[in-house]
Amino acid sequence: xxxxxxxxxxxxxxxxxxxxxxxxxxxxxxxxxxxxxxxxxxxxxxxxxxxxxxxxxxxxxxxxxxxxxxxxxxxxxxxxxxxxxxxxxxxxxxxxxxxxxxxxxxxxxxxxxxxxxxxxxxxxxxxxxxxxxxxxxxxxxxxxxxxxxxxxxxxxxxxxxxxxxxxxxxxxxxxxxxxxxxxxxxxxxxxxxxxxxxxxxxxxxxxxxxxxxxxxxxxxxxxxxxxxxxxxxxxxxxxxxxxxxxxxxxxxxxxxxxxxxxxxxxxxxxxxxxxxxxxxxxxxxxxxxxxxxxxxxxxxxxxxxxxxxxxxxxxxxxxxxxxxxxxxxxxxxxxxxxxxxxxxxxxxxxxxxxxxxxxxxxxxxxxxxxxxxxxxxxxxxxxxxxxxxxxxxxxxxxxxxxxxxxxxxxxxxxxxxxxxxxxxxxxxxxxxxxxxxxxxxxxxxxxxxxxxxxxxxxxx
Amino acid sequence: xxxxxxxxxxxxxxxxxxxxxxxxxxxxxxxxxxxxxxxxxxxxxxxxxxxxxxxxxxxxxxxxxxxxxxxxxxxxxxxxxxxxxxxxxxxxxxxxxxxxxxxxxxxxxxxxxxxxxxxxxxxxxxxxxxxxxxxxxxxxxxxxxxxxxxxxxxxxxxxxxxxxxxxxxxxxxxxxxxxxxxxxxxxxxxxxxxxxxxxxxxxxxxxxxxxxxxxxxxxxxxxxxxxxxxxxxxxxxxxxxxxxxxxxxxxxxxxxxxxxxxxxxxxxxxxxxxxxxxxxxxxxxxxxxxxxxxxxxxxxxxxxxxxxxxxxxxxxxxxxxxxxxxxxxxxxxxxxxxxxxxxxxxxxxxxxxxxxxxxxxxxxxxxxxxxxxxxxxxxxxxxxxxxxxxxxxxxxxxxxxxxxxxxxxxxxxxxxxxxxxxxxxxxxxxxxxxxxxxxxxxxxxxxxxxxxxxxxxxxx
Numbered sequence: 001x002x003x004x005x006x007x008x009x010x011x012x013x014x015x016x017x018x019x020x021x022x023x024x025x026x027x028x029x030x031x032x033x034x035x036x037x038x039x040x041x042x043x044x045x046x047x048x049x050x051x052x053x054x055x056x057x058x059x060x061x062x063x064x065x066x067x068x069x070x071x072x073x074x075x076x077x078x079x080x081x082x083x084x085x086x087x088x089x090x091x092x093x094x095x096x097x098x099x100x101x102x103x104x105x106x107x108x109x110x111x112x113x114x115x116x117x118x119x120x121x122x123x124x125x126x127x128x129x130x131x132x133x134x135x136x137x138x139x140x141x142x143x144x145x146x147x148x149x150x151x152x153x154x155x156x157x158x159x160x161x162x163x164x165x166x167x168x169x170x171x172x173x174x175x176x177x178x179x180x181x182x183x184x185x186x187x188x189x190x191x192x193x194x195x196x197x198x199x200x201x202x203x204x205x206x207x208x209x210x211x212x213x214x215x216x217x218x219x220x221x222x223x224x225x226x227x228x229x230x231x232x233x234x235x236x237x238x239x240x241x242x243x244x245x246x247x248x249x250x251x252x253x254x255x256x257x258x259x260x261x262x263x264x265x266x267x268x269x270x271x272x273x274x275x276x277x278x279x280x281x282x283x284x285x286x287x288x289x290x291x292x293x294x295x296x297x298x299x300x301x302x303x304x305x306x307x308x309x310x311x312x313x314x315x316x317x318x319x320x321x322x323x324x325x326x327x328x329x330x331x332x333x334x335x336x337x338x339x340x341x342x343x344x345x346x347x348x349x350x351x352x353x354x355x356x357x358x359x360x361x362x363x364x365x366x367x368x369x370x371x372x373x374x375x376x377x378x379x380x381x382x383x384x385x386x387x388x389x390x391x392x393x394x395x396x397x398x399x400x401x402x403x404x405x406x407x408x409x410x411x412x413x414x415x416x417x418x419x420x421x422x423x424x425x426x427x428x429x430x431x432x433x434x435x436x437x438x439x440x441x442x443x444x445x446x447x448x449x450x451x452x453x454x455x456x457x458x459x460x
Numbered sequence: 461x462x463x464x465x466x467x468x469x470x471x472x473x474x475x476x477x478x479x480x481x482x483x484x485x486x487x488x489x490x491x492x493x494x495x496x497x498x499x500x501x502x503x504x505x506x507x508x509x510x511x512x513x514x515x516x517x518x519x520x521x522x523x524x525x526x527x528x529x530x531x532x533x534x535x536x537x538x539x540x541x542x543x544x545x546x547x548x549x550x551x552x553x554x555x556x557x558x559x560x561x562x563x564x565x566x567x568x569x570x571x572x573x574x575x576x577x578x579x580x581x582x583x584x585x586x587x588x589x590x591x592x593x594x595x596x597x598x599x600x601x602x603x604x605x606x607x608x609x610x611x612x613x614x615x616x617x618x619x620x621x622x623x624x625x626x627x628x629x630x631x632x633x634x635x636x637x638x639x640x641x642x643x644x645x646x647x648x649x650x651x652x653x654x655x656x657x658x659x660x661x662x663x664x665x666x667x668x669x670x671x672x673x674x675x676x677x678x679x680x681x682x683x684x685x686x687x688x689x690x691x692x693x694x695x696x697x698x699x700x701x702x703x704x705x706x707x708x709x710x711x712x713x714x715x716x717x718x719x720x721x722x723x724x725x726x727x728x729x730x731x732x733x734x735x736x737x738x739x740x741x742x743x744x745x746x747x748x749x750x751x752x753x754x755x756x757x758x759x760x761x762x763x764x765x766x767x768x769x770x771x772x773x774x775x776x777x778x779x780x781x782x783x784x785x786x787x788x789x790x791x792x793x794x795x796x797x798x799x800x801x802x803x804x805x806x807x808x809x810x811x812x813x814x815x816x817x818x819x820x821x822x823x824x825x826x827x828x829x830x831x832x833x834x835x836x837x838x839x840x841x842x843x844x845x846x847x848x849x850x851x852x853x854x855x856x857x858x859x860x861x862x863x864x865x866x867x868x869x870x871x872x873x874x875x876x877x878x879x880x881x882x883x884x885x886x887x888x889x890x891x892x893x894x895x896x897x898x899x900x901x902x903x904x905x906x907x908x909x910x911x912x913x914x915x916x917x918x919x920x
Binding site (some may be wrong): 225413 | 466529562566567590605609614617619622635639641644645648657676677684685687702709710852874877880883917919920
């Protein structure tokens with residue numbers, strides 16, 4: 001029977017003494033005079049499988065020479081080993097080398113630094129750490145889709161290339177088919193010759209288009225790549241990353257927060273269930289408070305506090321912050337940390353932010369000073385989600401756009417959403433990599449993206 | 461009870477005489493002297509809901525003036541109507557206008573051309589046709605994820621921005637942060653000042669990176685946007701579209717075809733089950749052979765035939781083709797159509813293509829003239845999937861790259877996948893929009909993408 005290591009781990013108790021055929025790679029090996037062990041991995045499940053081979057095999061000498069990283073075929077018999085660490089092993093009846101891995105194979109069974117592994121991003125998934133990271137990433141993505149699909153949200157593919165450079169969420173990459181060695185020779189660039197007949201950019205958000213879809217489907221979400229051309233080389237920023245942006249008609253800020261809370265809890269629960277091997281690994285080798293923290297999040301109601309109250313609480317704490325918290329201003333990392341890790345010890349939504357530090361499309365509150373926005377801060381990691389109720393009043397929205405120098409003519413279509421059957425609506429955005437970092441305890445965004453793009457780094 | 465039209469359609473038999481609250485939009489309306497009807501739609505399910513209101517309501521005169529497209533709140537009572545076309549309706553106890561839609565609202569209850577609706581892409585989802593298209597698109601995407609996840613495939617996010625311009629699948633967009641009004645003044649463009657320190661492009665495929673992941677996880681898939689900067693204005697080409705690209709280690713061309721066949725059948729089945737209202741609509745108003753064709757695909761084993769045999773059969777048919785089929789050459793649309801619609805009347809895999817018309821990474825067959833490639837042709841639509849077994853032999857691959865002028869130095873990482881534990885592996889690519897067109901009968905790709913991008917067209 002051709003099978004997988006995953007199938008064996010799930011069914012070994014029924015398979016004692018069964019013949020099986022497996023295809024995979026040598027993760028590690030140990031050769032003795034009359035027998036040997038191979039740590040066999042086929043990518044289908046996190047743990048390796050112990051394969052034992054003995055001198056009686058025809059090609060025993062050749063098997064002993066098989067190197068770490070090689071691909072092999074294994075025929076053998078399942079043997080239950082209830083007294084050992086692994087509950088079963090394979091007694092090989094045949095082992096065949098398929099693809100060799102020479103001595104210079106970079107992924108040897110020893111500790112490699114993450115910096116080194118980033119340089120071999122095409123091979124690093126063959127290590128325990130990156131096997132675990134990228135399986136969690138996959139399962140978390142599936143969990144997102146399941147969550148929204150079960151609730152009737154329509155999955156919407158918003159465009160990546162956009163003609164708007166004024167969405168206001170950050171610097172943008174330009175997209176062009178012009179020959180850069182020829183532009184700049186005239187006074188102005190002739191965009192009539194560019195592919196789209198005008199300047200175009202990589203999107204920084206799918207929110208505005210998602211709003212259009214929410215006005216037809218009530219509840220929608222996007223899950224796709226977004227881009228930031230910011231030269232910030234931090235552990236938490238990448239130039240290309242994936243975002244989840246739900247948008248809900250007939251939903252106010254309270255409803256928005258409820259969906260965000262339900263989603264975060266759903267995804268954590270799902271990953272704890274589907275990736276227990278991986279989570280155990282992270283908890284043992286990456287962050288020993290991981291499981292405790294994730295379980296706390298699942299089991300706590302998320303706190304809700306206004307920005308004004310948050311500043312008051314921070315001031316009242318008398319904590320010696322480097323930056324004094326101020327009404328009307330953004331929170332610093334140290335403030336966020338104090339709120340989540342000391343004051344609340346749970347995730348906390350900060351609501352009703354000063355309008356001057358938030359985007360033009362957020363709903364102006366009756367005080368005319370704050371907007372119906374929310375940030376979700378999580379213990380140990382800071383901001384995970386940002387969202388808001390959207391301004392549905394045409395006149396207020398246009399006034400805000402003027403104040404903030406947003407070019408109204410480019411957004412006529414967006415204003416139409418208020419002109420024709422507009423309604424209360426809300427949404428939020430979550431950077432998917434931030435979630436994966438939170439789920440794994442891995443602290444550098446470069447280590448949760450298969451082939452990360454950052455300033456001066458676009459390899460592979 | 462606040463509820464949705466979807467919930468009512470699924471549970472109306474238990475809800476007779478229940479009080480409900482609904483939020484949505486006026487799709488159509490009819491006012492009589494003493495009563496009126498509203499076709500109410502809330503985006504949660506395809507059909508509309510009939511709301512009846514009578515003169516006895518306080519604001520009867522105002523309700524009569526509510527216009528098509530407006531958003532409203534409806535309180536009312538569920539009334540079963542077993543003798544009427546709709547199985548139930550709502551007898552309103554209160555109707556409140558939330559957001560008006562003035563007389564110039566573009567989406568009136570009449571027939572609009574698809575060309576007109578493309579110009580209001582931010583509103584067209586409020587019509588039956590585009591409600592149906594974009595819900596099917598969403599459910600088909602979910603079906604893809606379910607199919608691969610249930611089979612243990614790891615979902616992999618391959619990069620969108622790439623430094624490789626030689627992947628060979630088509631023209632590419634350049635991505636830059638250089639100021640185009642300033643480049644071109646020196647002899648060469650100084651890419652050390654560009655964001656990534658070198659020229660970068662939007663990817664045309666995630667396959668090569670997916671191969672790296674298959675060498676660690678055995679079975680992986682990508683599902684993300686890809687780009688083509690080709691100035692071809694056809695019904696079947698867009699500049700930005702989504703692709704599904706599975707990649708499987710220890711899998712040959714036979715296995716590859718089996719996964720492709722299983723996937724296509726799974727997705728069609730899933731959409732027939734989850735979108736029966738929508739499929740019925742398409743079958744009535746878009747393509748009256750749609751359901752029959754989809755059911756044929758589900759119930760037929762897909763045919764398999766080599767390119768050589770296909771040419772032989774086409775020649776033997778004596779059919780008066782405009783272009784005579786030729787050994788060693790690509791098939792024309794008329795040839796594909798004859799194979800699927802006349803000769804086989806089922807989907808058909810064409811295998812073992814002449815090497816000169818296929819990509820460098822496809823496995824060279826022992827005849828050294830053909831490669832282990834496959835195209836899946838489907839009745840009524842042509843090519844849906846293209847795939848191949850990949851060349852795992854380092855020396856053969858390098859020779860093919862040289863012959864086809866692929867710059868080897870940029871692909872050293874790709875060659876590493878053959879140097880270190882390489883193995884037989886295969887994969888394929890399916891353009892997601894092609895699938896949505898096939899599922900809906902809609903013939904223009906611009907009508908299955910929320911905000912399509914084509915040459916000279918990047919609106920919204």
